[in-house]
Structure formats: C-alpha cells, structure tokens
Amino acid sequence: MLTIITFILILGLLVFIHEMGHFLFAKRAGILVREFALGFGPKIFAKKVGETLYAIRILPLGGYVRMAGEDPEIHELKTGVSVFLHLNADQEVTEVYLYEPNETSNDEVQIGRILHYDFEHELTIQIENSQEQKRQFSMNPKATIHYSPKNVIQIAPWDRQFGSKKVGQKAMTIFAGPLFNIILTAFLFTLFVAVAPIQDLTIGKVLPNLPAKQVGIQAGDKIVAIDHSRIWTNDSLHYYLLSTKGKSFDITVERAGKNLTFPIQPEKTKENRYMIGVAFAQSKVGPVQAVIEGGKLTVDWTRIMLDSLGKLVTGDMSIKSLGGPVEMGRSTGEVAKAGLQPLIKWTALLSLNLGIINLLPIPALDGSRLLFIGLEAIRGKPINPNKESLVHFVGFAFLMMLMLIVTYNDIVRIFFA
Incomplete structure (x- = not known):
C-alpha cells in the first residue's frame, strides 16, 4: 500500500508541474482555460474558481489543461430553440x-x-x-x-481561444509543460546533490589487476570523456559500460592539467556486469556547486535518455525492455525503501523522462502539437483543426495500445520471469 501511495504522490507531482507549465503560459497569453485536471475518467473532486474548473479524476495516469479553441468550439444551441x-x-x-x-x-x-x-x-x-x-x-x-x-x-470569444494567438505564444504554451518538468529535474538533482555526499568523476582508488590499473590510470585522475565525448557524471560512465557490453573504448582523464587518453576494455564480473576497476571519491558540496552539479546531472541524463530512445528506434533495444506503470510503481517502492536521497534522484529521472517523452513528435503528445505549430509558421496559416484533432486522436489510441503492451511486459516480468 505504501508503494502505491508513494507512486501516486510522485506521479501526481510530476503531472501537476507539467500541467502547471501549460496553465501558466496559457493564462499569460490570455487563453481561456476551461479545466485543469489531474488524472482521467470520472471526477472525484472538482471546484470551479474563476473561469477554470480544477478537478482530480479517478485514474492517476496523467492529466490535462483544457484550453478554449484547442479543438473547434462547438455550441449545441440551435435556431428556433x-x-x-x-x-x-x-x-x-x-x-x-x-x-x-x-x-x-x-x-x-x-x-x-x-x-x-x-x-x-x-x-x-x-x-x-x-x-x-x-x-x-x-x-x-x-x-x-x-x-x-x-x-x-x-x-470563448476568438481572442480568448488558443487558435487566435501568435505562433510564438502557442508554441510556448505547449512547450512550457515539458520545460517545467526539466526545470523540476534540475531542481531535484540539485537537492539530491545537496542533501548528502556525492561521487564525482575524480578517481579515489584504482583497484589492482583490473583494466584501469593495467592501462596506467591513477588515483586522483578525473575522467572527462569517453570515446572523445564529454561526460559530466559517473552515471554516464555506468551507462556507457552497460551499453558497450565489454567492447573496448577510449577513456580520457585529466591529470595535472593535461588530458590523457587510454584505450581500455571493461572486464566482465561474475554478476554479468562490466567494470574498469575504479572507485570514485566522495565529496560534500556547497549550494552553488550543488546547482552546477545538478545541471551536469540533468545534461548527462538527457543524453542517456535520448541515446536509449535512439536505440529503441533502431532496434538495438527491445520494446520488451520498456517499463510501464506497474514496473514504475514497483521500482518506486523499492527506491523509497532505500532512503530519501535515492527517492529524490528517482523522482528527478521520472520528471526528465516525462519531459523528454512529451517532446517526441508522436500524435497526442506535446511534440506533435509543436510540430503542427511549426508547420503553421512555415505555411503562414494553421492546419485544419478537424484534421489535426483526428491525427491526435489516432495518436492517443496508439499510445493506449503501447501502454497495454508495456503493462503486459511488466506483469510478465514481475510475476512470470
């Protein structure tokens, strides 16, 4: 029960922040916001304040801000009535x-x-x-x-409708949702760094008889790049070790103000993990450095998630590896048991994931709506609202099908693996 409550609270926070981004920029643009909802389905709570109905709905798997004019305004009034x-x-x-x-x-x-x-x-x-x-x-x-x-x-007079606004206002209203999730991610990563000592990329110890020692890496070296691509956190190193699957790569370290590059091949452990044989130093940072480190974590994890999405598209990663609501809930429960700091980081990762996924040009997601706004800017006129609504409806059906697939994967993985 605690796992379910924790997951719902975290998901609710992420959805609230996301929808708040849409809401605030819609209000700023003068758009009539009809409803601000957390969840889908029947209402379990609703209160109208000013022009907007604020609602909590029974299925806590998302939310929405319903703006006037996003879909064609249809009135049921008929002449003669x-x-x-x-x-x-x-x-x-x-x-x-x-x-x-x-x-x-x-x-x-x-x-x-x-x-x-x-x-x-x-x-x-x-x-x-x-x-x-x-x-x-x-x-x-x-x-x-x-x-x-x-x-x-x-x-909703025309000047209060979404479609009446300038391209920049519409784009910012849509982009604000994912943007707020990314801002929340940076804040949570900063908090994660601030509450306890962290490991940076400075090597505290080089383990004997392992690849790092054999190629000449020393304690005090700071890892700055892998295969000549800059990294900022040890999370990127762990991800790279996992994705290379034992293949050799170039690792660049900073030593006494100079960059040194070594070819290195990870060694596979009995637990089927790959390691190069280094332990990182731990340090406690102040408020300013915490903000910097939080930004680095945001950049590195954005790159990791984009790389994973690329592998999913190319087939290098199976759809079976995707986790749905069941797996996310289970993982949230396990992380919560590990303590506050891991839970803060996990929440940051979920927020970043929500922001990035929503920016993909998939119908029904914010990225697709931004694509339509971009086409409007190029054409000089908007796409037919009815056609755009149809595209988003088909996209929503696709997302629901994908949700069923990943939920099925979750159940098989948890109960039948």
Whole structure:
C-alpha cells in the first residue's frame, strides 16, 4: 500500500508541474482555460474558481489543461430553440438558459427563440419574443450558457481561444509543460546533490589487476570523456559500460592539467556486469556547486535518455525492455525503501523522462502539437483543426495500445520471469 501511495504522490507531482507549465503560459497569453485536471475518467473532486474548473479524476495516469479553441468550439444551441437571457445593467447578456431557471435574479430577463448568434467574433445573439419582435443583444465576453444545471459553459470569444494567438505564444504554451518538468529535474538533482555526499568523476582508488590499473590510470585522475565525448557524471560512465557490453573504448582523464587518453576494455564480473576497476571519491558540496552539479546531472541524463530512445528506434533495444506503470510503481517502492536521497534522484529521472517523452513528435503528445505549430509558421496559416484533432486522436489510441503492451511486459516480468 505504501508503494502505491508513494507512486501516486510522485506521479501526481510530476503531472501537476507539467500541467502547471501549460496553465501558466496559457493564462499569460490570455487563453481561456476551461479545466485543469489531474488524472482521467470520472471526477472525484472538482471546484470551479474563476473561469477554470480544477478537478482530480479517478485514474492517476496523467492529466490535462483544457484550453478554449484547442479543438473547434462547438455550441449545441440551435435556431428556433427557446432561451432565457439574463442582462446586466449595460444590457449585455451574461447568462443564456435553455430552461427556466429556478433561482431568483435581479437581472433583466428576455425570453424568446433564437434566430441567430455569434459567440466568437460579433458577440451577439438575436431572438424573437412571443410578440414576434426581433431583438439583438450584445454578449458579455464572459457570458455563460446553461444547457442544464450541471452543464454550464462559458463562451470563448476568438481572442480568448488558443487558435487566435501568435505562433510564438502557442508554441510556448505547449512547450512550457515539458520545460517545467526539466526545470523540476534540475531542481531535484540539485537537492539530491545537496542533501548528502556525492561521487564525482575524480578517481579515489584504482583497484589492482583490473583494466584501469593495467592501462596506467591513477588515483586522483578525473575522467572527462569517453570515446572523445564529454561526460559530466559517473552515471554516464555506468551507462556507457552497460551499453558497450565489454567492447573496448577510449577513456580520457585529466591529470595535472593535461588530458590523457587510454584505450581500455571493461572486464566482465561474475554478476554479468562490466567494470574498469575504479572507485570514485566522495565529496560534500556547497549550494552553488550543488546547482552546477545538478545541471551536469540533468545534461548527462538527457543524453542517456535520448541515446536509449535512439536505440529503441533502431532496434538495438527491445520494446520488451520498456517499463510501464506497474514496473514504475514497483521500482518506486523499492527506491523509497532505500532512503530519501535515492527517492529524490528517482523522482528527478521520472520528471526528465516525462519531459523528454512529451517532446517526441508522436500524435497526442506535446511534440506533435509543436510540430503542427511549426508547420503553421512555415505555411503562414494553421492546419485544419478537424484534421489535426483526428491525427491526435489516432495518436492517443496508439499510445493506449503501447501502454497495454508495456503493462503486459511488466506483469510478465514481475510475476512470470
């Protein structure tokens, strides 16, 4: 139970930060945000504050910010339908009821059947009353339509819709979600470094009769590159050792202000791991250095994750190696038992993973939406909203299928391996 609670809390934090990025930049651009939701499915909590409904939904596997105009704005009002219009002191319609409201109001009320309306550009509604008199009223920009007591929608004038904004504003609103996850990652890595001593790439000890000793690497050397590619943390070294599978590579160390490069071949252990035979020094860092080290960890792990994605695309990594919600939950529980520092690092990695995955140009993800915005910038006009919505719908179905596959892999790995 503790594992499940820990996983839900961590996932909730990551989703909240991600959606908060979208939310804040949408508000900054003047976009009407209809709903800020954590989770999917039926609501277990909902409260409307101002223009936005804040909701927690039953399935804690994501979330969303629903902005006006992301999908085509469709109103269920039809000409000929009888409505009750509430007007304010400026003779603007503030509320449109499709039924006779029970509550009393001091507002002026006009009753009639709809002849015409435009809630996006003209902001008008025209009705014909029982005396067959035609009247046209201006709509308040924040007017609401009451389809039923539980179905109340605020109108979205064109200048409050996502599609009305400049390309840069739209791109930043979408990019802000993954960006906030990456910022959270850097913060958590900084916290991880600050709470306890860490290992940097300075070698504290060279073990005898192992590759590092044999090629001439010494205690006090600092590893700076592998195969002439700069690395910043020992996490990159561990990943490289795992991915090379025993093949030789060049390792560059800094010694007395000079860079020295040695060819080295890892040695396989009885536990089927690869090692070169070094132990890293541990050190406690101050606040400024913690920020620097946190940034280094963010850069190195971004590179590691992008490399892993590349191997997945080329077939060098099997889809069976992917972990889904079940595996993530199980791993979170194990990490939580190891202590606060490992849990902070694990949360940082999950946040970075969420940010990077969302930037992939896969339909229904932020990366695909950014791609459509990029095409809009090139073409000088947006893609047909209905066609874009169809692409994202198909992409969402693909993601759900992928989720089922990785969840199946999780179950087989955990219970039948």
